[in-house]
Amino acid sequence: LSFACGCRSKAPLAAPVTPNCAMPSVKDLAKRLKGVTSTAKITKAMKMVAASKLRSAENTMNAARPFASSVQELMMPYLTPKAEEDKPASSVVLAISSDKGLCGGINARVVKQTKLAIEDTADTDMKLLIVGSKARDGLIRTHGKAISESYDETYKGPVTFSLASFLAEQMLATPAETYSVIFNKFQSVIAFDVTTTTLKGPEVLGESGMFDEYEFEGDKEVVLANLYQFNLACSLYGCLLENVTSEQASRMTAMDSASNNAKDMIGKLQLSYNRLRQAKITTELTEIVAGAESV
16 A cells, blocks of 8 residues: 555555355255254243143132232222322332243333332432342343342242242331332233332331221230231232233243244245255256266
């Protein structure tokens, strides 16, 4: 390369880049066809397993809904924050996700809603608890400092009321003005909404006067605190069951879509394989005929 100063660059010219446009061989197509077929078998099996778990989870959820709603109807009118009230100075947030993937975007939705909750309470004292490793992994890079505690492997066994009671105890270990739960609420097999349930602190029960006409055995404040913890545990139990059911429904839908996509890809690969194989056979026959004529 010559410049105005008369100097000549010693750097060699870069060779032009030629894209690799080589056609796949019959062997390559056969390998890929075999791999996609194996993947389709796996996704189909996972869909059947998810469908079986969904049926069991939905039955458990439907059986627990009346139990949770009967307790919540009694105290929710007094514990639900109103829109005109001031923003709480302290809060505890529990985000419920799953430990396994391949279940669509339910965990991403929980992560997104949790980020919004963190931003809304940036100027307040907030403690964030996470159930499931997927939400933790989604928040650790950008909002890792906001995570106080994380509970993994909570879905090894069936969801029990003991698990919900343990989580309620961990939430109430930190005094706060509000306690919130972020989870996926099951609507149907293809529809589930990210829902945030918020409760006021346990001191509201005594201030509301709803139990003034009742007589208590023992200390009234202790009884109301236990009643509040029981109500929170019932709410958490329902939220866990809703999230598990949504997870299995989303996984079944995702595996069904993956199986259909694999089926379409198998058809296209099979067509390309047959065409390439037919072209190869035709070429060999042409060579044989040309060789015979030359003799």
